[in-house]
Amino acid sequence: MKRALTLLVVLGLVCSFAFAAGGAESASSAADSNTIKVGLICIGDENDQGYTYNFIRGRDEATEILAKEGINIEWLTIYNIGEDSSCIDANIEAAEEGCEIIINNSYGFEPFMLEVVDDYPEIEFISCTNCASVFDGRDNTHNAFANIFEGRYIAGVVAGMKLQQMVDEGTIKPEEAVIGYVGAFPFAEVVSGYTSYFLGARSVCPSVTMKVMYVSSWSDATAESDAALALIDQGCVLISQHSDNTTPATAAQSRGVFHTGYNNDMTGIAPEASLIGTRIDWGIYFSEAIRAYANGEEIPQDWCAGMADGAVVMTPLNEAIAAPGTAEKVAEVEAALADGSLQVFDTSTFTVGGEELTHAFALDTDGDFTPDSEEAVYDGAFHESVFQSAPYFTVRIDGITELN
Numbered sequence: 001m002k003r004a005l006t007l008l009v010v011l012g013l014v015c016s017f018a019f020a021a022g023g024a025e026s027a028s029s030a031a032d033s034n035t036i037k038v039g040l041i042c043i044g045d046e047n048d049q050g051y052t053y054n055f056i057r058g059r060d061e062a063t064e065i066l067a068k069e070g071i072n073i074e075w076l077t078i079y080n081i082g083e084d085s086s087c088i089d090a091n092i093e094a095a096e097e098g099c100e101i102i103i104n105n106s107y108g109f110e111p112f113m114l115e116v117v118d119d120y121p122e123i124e125f126i127s128c129t130n131c132a133s134v135f136d137g138r139d140n141t142h143n144a145f146a147n148i149f150e151g152r153y154i155a156g157v158v159a160g161m162k163l164q165q166m167v168d169e170g171t172i173k174p175e176e177a178v179i180g181y182v183g184a185f186p187f188a189e190v191v192s193g194y195t196s197y198f199l200g201a202r203s204v205c206p207s208v209t210m211k212v213m214y215v216s217s218w219s220d221a222t223a224e225s226d227a228a229l230a231l232i233d234q235g236c237v238l239i240s241q242h243s244d245n246t247t248p249a250t251a252a253q254s255r256g257v258f259h260t261g262y263n264n265d266m267t268g269i270a271p272e273a274s275l276i277g278t279r280i281d282w283g284i285y286f287s288e289a290i291r292a293y294a295n296g297e298e299i300p301q302d303w304c305a306g307m308a309d310g311a312v313v314m315t316p317l318n319e320a321i322a323a324p325g326t327a328e329k330v331a332e333v334e335a336a337l338a339d340g341s342l343q344v345f346d347t348s349t350f351t352v353g354g355e356e357l358t359h360a361f362a363l364d365t366d367g368d369f370t371p372d373s374e375e376a377v378y379d380g381a382f383h384e385s386v387f388q389s390a391p392y393f394t395v396r397i398d399g400i401t402e403l404n
Contacts, residue, residue, distance in 0.1 A: 039094030058282025083108030147306035151278030156200025180231025
């Protein structure tokens with residue numbers, strides 16, 4: 001009631017002021033009505049030069065895109081929030097500060113966000129990279145992700161071409177084409193990512209294998225570096241990552257091995273190691289969601305898009321160290337993904353326990369693979385992010401070893 005009375009008072013003052021001041025002030029009030037206040041709650045800050053930095057890029061891109069359409073955004077960005085009760089406090093802060101849309105940027109934020117949403121039914125809450133809002137029955141909660149597995153597949157192709165070059169030149173033996181992958185958690189998002197990456201690498205380097213080490217955190221720069229170094233000590237000659245910081249790249253360079261990145265172009269801090277990276281362009285989604293709200297339209301309940309939509313992009317190829325012909329191969333694979341002639345999880349390209357995967361069920365409302373769920377394997381491929389935006393590929397395929 002207090003919020004409603006306050007709004008009525010403010011509207012009354014605005015109307016009275018506009019009536020007294022004439023047409024010029026009326027035009028100003030109309031312009032103000034096209035300003036949307038948006039909260040962005042972040043697990044880190046721009047200094048990670050990775051995950052949160054990529055969201056800030058999306059924030060700024062959306063601001064620029066929508067300004068050209070006459071939609072202005074006032075952002076409230078809250079940094080360095082943990083996946084704990086501090087996320088509840090951050091969502092309440094953003095709500096009480098008048099945000100009309102509140103975006104939570106980390107996977108582990110969603111349970112805490114959902115503790116708040118019922119108290120503010122007039123506010124739209126968005127949880128990026130998660131899935132509960134698809135099933136929770138609320139109108140003001142939303143999920144968003146992108147087909148990052150497409151970008152990871154391409155990054156894997158780049159890695160595989162470098163490994164095959166090393167094999168062909170005699171720098172390593174075929175069995176020494178081993179990738180080390182720094183993962184955050186053994187969640188579907190990470191498993192989907194490293195599997196697509198591995199399949200991309202193996203499409204051009206048949207002898208490749210992969211070792212995965214989890215750091216039990218999305219953002220722990222020291223742990224990520226330590227994991228990369230440990231993987232190198234176990235014989236990995238190329239490092240990739242599903243973690244938030246740049247330290248796997250610098251660790252790779254310090255040991256003279258190669259690297260592919262995530263969320264940002266890491267060639268600047270590891271020019272002798274980092275080949276390429278991939279990232280989600282969050283500006284595509286932010287501008288779409290905020291535009292819909294500004295125009296009185298529904299924000300999609302569960303949004304997903306891919307490379308063909310510009311939502312997944314590759315960072316610039318480091319041609320100084322990439323294998324010859326890599327740029328041409330990347331263009332070929334991008335075209336095949338766009339026209340559908342290449343399926344990332346083509347079941348003829350991998351086995352599980354020596355057998356081809358013939359069925360796997362998509363997530364149900366409890367977040368499990370169950371027989372009464374939708375079948376994810378059809379037309380010769382596992383179809384990722386079709387039944388929900390968040391990944392649900394949790395199959396462990398042959399050729400990849402989880403070390404912890």
